[in-house]
Amino acid sequence: MTEAEIRWKLRSGRWQRPMRGVLVTHSGPIxxxxxxxxxxxxxxxxxxxxxxxxxxxxxxxxxxxxxxxxxxxxxxxxxxxxxxxxxxxxxxxxxxxxxxxxxxxxxxxxxxxxxxxxxxxxxxxxxxxxxxxxxxxxxxxxxxxxxxxxxxxxxxxxxxxxxxxxxxxxxxxxxxxxxxxxxxxxxDGAHSVAEILYRKIENHYGLPAAQRQKRIDADGNRYHLDIWYETWQVWVEIDGGHHREARQWWNELARQNAGVLQDRLILRFPVHLLRTQPERVADQVATTLRQRGWKPNL
Known part of the structure; x- marks a missing residue:
């Protein structure tokens, strides 16, 4: 094609030029x-x-x-x-x-x-x-x-x-x-930003190192615990956006109930609290662990 023919195609709207040096050979949406x-x-x-x-x-x-x-x-x-x-x-x-x-x-x-x-x-x-x-x-x-x-x-x-x-x-x-x-x-097994933030809270405030994504059997089902302090039977659950779905919400409740029946103490935190008030999260976890026998290294 000649340059004149190409210019006519563009002027008539049959073709388009979205960027320098590029022609789209149709008139519809790009x-x-x-x-x-x-x-x-x-x-x-x-x-x-x-x-x-x-x-x-x-x-x-x-x-x-x-x-x-x-x-x-x-x-x-x-x-x-x-x-x-x-x-x-x-x-x-x-x-x-x-x-x-x-x-x-x-x-x-x-x-x-x-x-x-x-x-x-x-x-x-x-x-x-x-x-x-x-x-x-x-x-x-x-x-x-x-x-x-x-x-x-x-x-x-x-x-x-x-x-x-x-x-x-x-x-x-x-x-x-x-x-x-x-x-x-x-x-090391932290599969979400929330777990990464929680690890930083542990390190900064001197909490013991917990297990991540621990697999347990309860009530005939297999579950994963977000944060698990096995020695003291304390489970920390971090709630993100996925907990808002109805089916996921019920699964979380069933998992939590099974944990309570096995004498696991459960703490739950929204993920934004880990970012905005880490000291509050650390204080509540430390208090719970001390109640169950943990003695921090002073």
């Missing part, structure tokens, strides 16, 4: 996948999706949405694109990037970025472990950084070892200490 392709192709060779934009194609739940994030080599100068966040990196080798790849498996509910029928080709992007570490490193606050690391492991999309390898390759990061500490906690 899909999210088309916009991510447009961002990558507009920036050119070596550009890849990163962070949440990349992770959404690998089925990470709860972190999709927002502007398209594109990674380029640190030496490149790239002009701004509307609706695109451009980040630079010195580490974009084959260990961190795969060019075109379909998701390993599809979740029951696809992220909002993905249509029900996936195209045969998806944009080049960072591998999921790299994407997760980048999201944590770029997060607005520390809780968000911990949340994405815990979510990726909890959803069984990545392992702690895979995330550790990314951090080692990257070298010093903006949130290097927080990421390493969080991965250490996750590797």
């Amino acid at each position: 899909t999210n996948i088309q916009m991510t392709w447009a961002a990558v192709e507009s920036i050119g060779v070596g550009a890849v999706l990163g962070g949440a934009s990349a992770a959404s194609f690998d089925c990470l739940r709860g972190f999709d949405g927002g502007p398209v994030v594109v990674l380029v080599d640190a030496a490149r100068h790239v002009a701004r694109r509307l609706g695109v966040i451009i980040r630079r990196s010195r580490h974009l080798g084959s260990d961190d990037v795969y060019p075109r790849r379909l998701p390993r498996r599809l979740p029951r509910r696809l992220p909002r970025r993905l249509p029900r029928r996936l195209p045969r080709r998806l944009p080049p992007r960072t591998r999921l472990p790299r994407s997760v570490v980048d999201i944590a490193n770029w997060a607005q606050d520390e809780d968000d950084a911990r949340a994405v690391l815990a979510a990726a492991v909890q959803q069984r999309l990545v392992t702690v070892a895979e995330l550790h390898r990314v951090v080692e390759r990257r070298g010093s990061l903006h949130r290097n200490t927080l990421i390493i500490d969080t991965l250490s906690d996750l590797g």
